[in-house]
Amino acid sequence: RKEVEQDPGPFNVPEGATVAFNCTYSNSASQSFFWYRQDCRKEPKLLMSVYSSGNEDGRFTAQLNRASQYISLLIRDSKLSDSATYLCVVTSPNDYKLSFGAGTTVTVRA
Amino acid sequence: ETGVTQSPTHLIKTRGQQVTLRCSSQSGHNTVSWYQQALGQGPQFIFQYYREEENGRGNFPPRFSGLQFPNYSSELNVNALELDDSALYLCASSLDGPGGQETQYFGPGTRLLVL
DSSP states (O other): OOSEEEOOOOEEEETTOOEEEEEEESOTTOOEEEEEEEOTTSOOEEEEEEOTTOEEETTEEEEEETTTTEEEEEEOSOOGGGOEEEEEEEEOTTOOOOEEOOOEEEEEEO | OOSOEEEOSEEEEOTTOOEEEEEEOOTTOOEEEEEEEOTTSOOEEEEEEETTEEEEEOSOOTTEEEEEOTTSOEEEEEOSOOGGGOEEEEEEEEOOOTTOOOOOEEOOOEEEEEO
């Protein structure tokens, strides 16, 4: 079983729509959680950290469910510029590596 | 931009050859991690260097090796290249200690094609 699994999509949504997707992780001891954004042929960039209480950054909301071992990302009022691959990332205690999912592709159309 | 730079940006090699990729970390960062990203996949951890020592390694064979220099820049070397080594190679720098959890900032990557 992969450490981090994501629905690859693609999610094709119109501008202004809301889109949400999940990621599951296998290690119950996982400590830190992140969403990274990756544009085509570019490097991943940190979008937001995910906290146990859930957190919001503008139009983006991230949730963590430790009991079910998944995290989610919701994008409200989608913009064309939100088109990208969203990578779910987890770390484990005393671990030095980021464990990435394969990514969820979102395409926002005009 | 993150301040992490990588060279070269693109590279074409043939099977069996050797390649060296370079990474300059963000100013003040002492830790460099290397990742391999195959097409359609997420980045996979290769190894990390902290203060010139290897600080952890992923599931990659010994022909993947690295170095970190006193200025914290780093090299990734791959010997006996195979077709499956074709990928985007990313380095990420952070200000860290062993087992640290500090944010990692990625460079633009080196795109390697093995023919």
